Amino acid sequence: MSLIQVEDLSVCYGTRMVLSGVSLSVEPGEIVTIVGPNGSGKTSLLRAIIGAVKPVKGRVIQGSGVKIGYVPQRLQIDETLPITVSRFLKLPGGVAVADIDQSLKHAGVPDLANAQLSKLSGGQFQRVLLARALIGKPDLLLLDEATQGLDQRGSASFYQQIETVRRDTGCAVLMISHELHVVMSASDRVICLNGHVCCEGTPAVVASAPEYRALFGTGTGGALALYRHEHDHDHGHDHGDHPHDHDHTEAAE
Numbered sequence: 609m610s611l612i613q614v615e616d617l618s619v620c621y622g623t624r625m626v627l628s629g630v631s632l633s634v635e636p637g638e639i640v641t642i643v644g645p646n647g648s649g650k651t652s653l654l655r656a657i658i659g660a661v662k663p664v665k666g667r668v669i670q671g672s673g674v675k676i677g678y679v680p681q682r683l684q685i686d687e688t689l690p691i692t693v694s695r696f697l698k699l700p701g702g703v704a705v706a707d708i709d710q711s712l713k714h715a716g717v718p719d720l721a722n723a724q725l726s727k728l729s730g731g732q733f734q735r736v737l738l739a740r741a742l743i744g745k746p747d748l749l750l751l752d753e754a755t756q757g758l759d760q761r762g763s764a765s766f767y768q769q770i771e772t773v774r775r776d777t778g779c780a781v782l783m784i785s786h787e788l789h790v791v792m793s794a795s796d797r798v799i800c801l802n803g804h805v806c807c808e809g810t811p812a813v814v815a816s817a818p819e820y821r822a823l824f825g826t827g828t829g830g831a832l833a834l835y836r837h838e839h840d841h842d843h844g845h846d847h848g849d850h851p852h853d854h855d856h857t858e859a860a861e
């Protein structure tokens with residue numbers, strides 16, 4: 609049974625539709641990455657999945673007993689607030705010390721419990737947020753651009769940690785990322801979103817598709833090509849094997 613199933617989901621802010629007819633599911637233990645241009649509705653999709661945004665159409669079905677952990681894109685913390693990592697992780701209340709220690713270990717920062725939150729590096733802070741999401745022992749981890757602000761080495765190391773978390777805890781991961789080159793190796797499946805599901809597939813399928821170079825070509829050229837990706841075509845049938853035509857002339861390298 610799927611952990612979550614998103615069915616024909618549409619989300620509006622006022623009269624503006626930012627997601628329309630989005631369907632996807634996440635199976636136990638898989639790592640699925642959502643890529644897409646800025647403003648393409650990636651965060652809105654995750655927020656709809658956790659119930660923070662109400663869809664105007666469609667629904668999200670959460671498997672019975674499925675627990676979700678969420679790592680937000682940003683978290684505003686008052687820098688002057690003296691608070692240790694372990695106290696921060698205890699904030700929801702009723703959290704056992706053993707669970708804090710274990711989640712910090714899973715997040716790859718076992719020694720940070722007594723560190724001051726305000727003194728952490730960007731990478732350490734992201735891992736503490738990861739630990740926070742792991743405390744409830746989720747079956748599905750949702751990550752919203754968790755490596756924003758980290759350098760390339762920092763984000764590659766963070767994604768390695770995500771794979772370790774999956775291996776050690778068995779949880780599935782649905783994450784948003786802009787780092788296409790890293791995404792390809794760390795994901796079982798990639799979904800390209802642009803208000804709707806534009807295309808999706810395993811990295812191997814995507815890599816062997818003619819669209820691969822346009823979507824994930826090497827370096828900045830590939831990343832830029834994604835943002836110029838032509839999306840206004842019919843999407844009724846395009847799962848995995850990219851049978852439709854795109855105009856990718858701008859992606860030539």
Ligand SMILES: Nc1ncnc2c1ncn2[C@@H]1O[C@H](COP(=O)(O)OP(=O)(O)OP(=O)(O)O)[C@@H](O)[C@H]1O
Pocket residue numbers: 621626644645646647648649650651652653
């Ligand atoms: N609470 C809100 N009220 C009104 N408009 C919103 C709200 N949240 C997001 N939007 C708009 O909806 C669109 C989709 O936003 P969303 O944050 O889901 O996209 P995204 O793909 O995550 O973008 P980015 O890559 O820049 O983080 C954007 O145009 C954004 O300005």
